Amino acid sequence: MKLPPVHMPVAEWAPVVRERWTVLVEKVARMKAASGKSDAFDAMLARLRDMASTGRFDGLPELLKRRLTARALTWLWLNDETMGIHVAAG
Numbered sequence: 001m002k003l004p005p006v007h008m009p010v011a012e013w014a015p016v017v018r019e020r021w022t023v024l025v026e027k028v029a030r031m032k033a034a035s036g037k038s039d040a041f042d043a044m045l046a047r048l049r050d051m052a053s054t055g056r057f058d059g060l061p062e063l064l065k066r067r068l069t070a071r072a073l074t075w076l077w078l079n080d081e082t083m084g085i086h087v088a089a090g
Contacts, residue, residue: 044072052083 051057063069076083
């Protein structure tokens, strides 16, 4: 069956709409950069890095009961080259 071609009209957006989208994109970029970055999160990153560098994981099972620890550990695995290598090799 052969159908006729579909002609979709090209919508032109008003400049004010494009400006608002630009503002929203910038706002989301700032929110993304700031998400998950609290003092407690940074402290947990430091604690987990210290555990990994010393090989002493005392208290890790208890720490993993906290969402903050799980989030920080996941962030390290995904974003820290050294930690990612240890996980892949482990």
